[in-house]
Amino acid sequence: DVIAKSLGMTGKGRDLPKYIADKKQKIVAVIDGLEDLFQEFAQDKAQQTALRALLQDVPQWLEQQPFRCLGIIIFVRQDILTASVRQNSGQMKSRYQPYTLRWNRETVLRLVAWVADKANISLKLKPAGLQDMNEAELTETLRPLWGKKLGNDRSRQARSAPFVIAALSDYNGQIQSRDVVRLLKIAAAKSIDDDYWQDRVLVPKAIRRCLADCSHEKITEIELENEPLKKVFNKLRQLPADNKKSPFKLESIGLSTEDMRLLRENGVIIAYGDKYYVSEIFRLGLRFSQNAGKPKVLGLATLARQGL
Known part of the structure; x- marks a missing residue:
């Protein structure tokens, strides 16, 4: 009608x-x-x-x-x-x-390369252009933007491209283009006064420190779009600081079965054994601390891909 x-x-x-x-x-x-x-x-x-x-x-x-x-x-x-x-x-x-409309690792890196190219960052793009480049080629192309690793090439730090993708992805493996562009913008602003790194535009410290800002803004946007999830987030915000840790046990946060279902379906948490981990893109904005000695960003992303 x-x-x-x-x-x-x-x-x-x-x-x-x-x-x-x-x-x-x-x-x-x-x-x-x-x-x-x-x-x-x-x-x-x-x-x-x-x-x-x-x-x-x-x-x-x-x-x-x-x-x-x-x-x-x-x-x-x-x-x-x-x-x-x-x-x-x-x-x-x-x-x-x-x-299904979904960004994968290759398309995310292609977006990053496109933005960097528009910002006149010399990436030595192939003559064929971005559309014909695979993930490995894009990763190598982006080294002038954020380096090979979040440290020098011989360090034990995480590789830059996989780290950024894992940090911005939820536990359903979904990543939004607006989060990618936001990270580039905030990390660029935080890199301006750092003169130590001469081989890249976005410095490691800036990339790591911009994640909290990205998380806060993502949650604000999601709460405008998803009222049921907003209500669950409000419950998590009201928890005592000692209970806001990742991983957590169900009894420590007192959420209902329906609340937990919403968190799982939206990629906010994954279960591993009797504990639940909060994805990085939500953890920081919800002010959940990361328990020492637990899997880091890339390790948790791997667990999520394996469906654990």
Whole structure:
């Protein structure tokens, strides 16, 4: 009905395909921003029903129409899909897996190289350009930007490119372009007064110290987009400092089963044994300390990739 009215049609929405066909037109409706309209999707049954109708019933109805003149593209977050389609959500995810919008390691490095090139940092790019470069080539190309490692080449420090990707990724392996660009901006500002490193633009100390700022801003943005997760974050903020440690045991933070599900589904935590680790991009902003002697950023990212 909404689509029909937006096209100036009078009558019932179910007659829309014929209305479009009679006009000899083809239309694709694009729907985005569902998280703004359905902010209580995690608990509200009515909102879940509406979302389920949109995500399942509408596409099925369109497939049954004799007039193939109306299509629909729906941009939906994974947590909204899981909350609204309780049954067969895995099957639905598999069906649309080829269309998943996700940044991988190679595309992240390509974005970094593109930004650095636009900033006139000499990267000695291949004549073929960024699009034809693989991950190894991009990693080598970015050495003038942030060095091979977060230290000298012979140090035992983490390699720069994998560290940045791991630090900005959640435990679902997802990374957002805005976080990548934000890190570059903040790290550049923090590198200006450092004259020690002559082989790179972004110095190790600046990269490490900018992560807290990146984390705070990411959480602020997520809380504007994901009301259920915001409520869980508020509960974590109210914990005593002694309880805000990663890893933690469930009994030390007192969250409900639903709260823990939200944290896991959004890549905030992973379970390892009877303990839970908080991903770096959230840990710093939530002011959780890292217990000494525990796996570091790259080690935890490896655990997450292994599905532990």
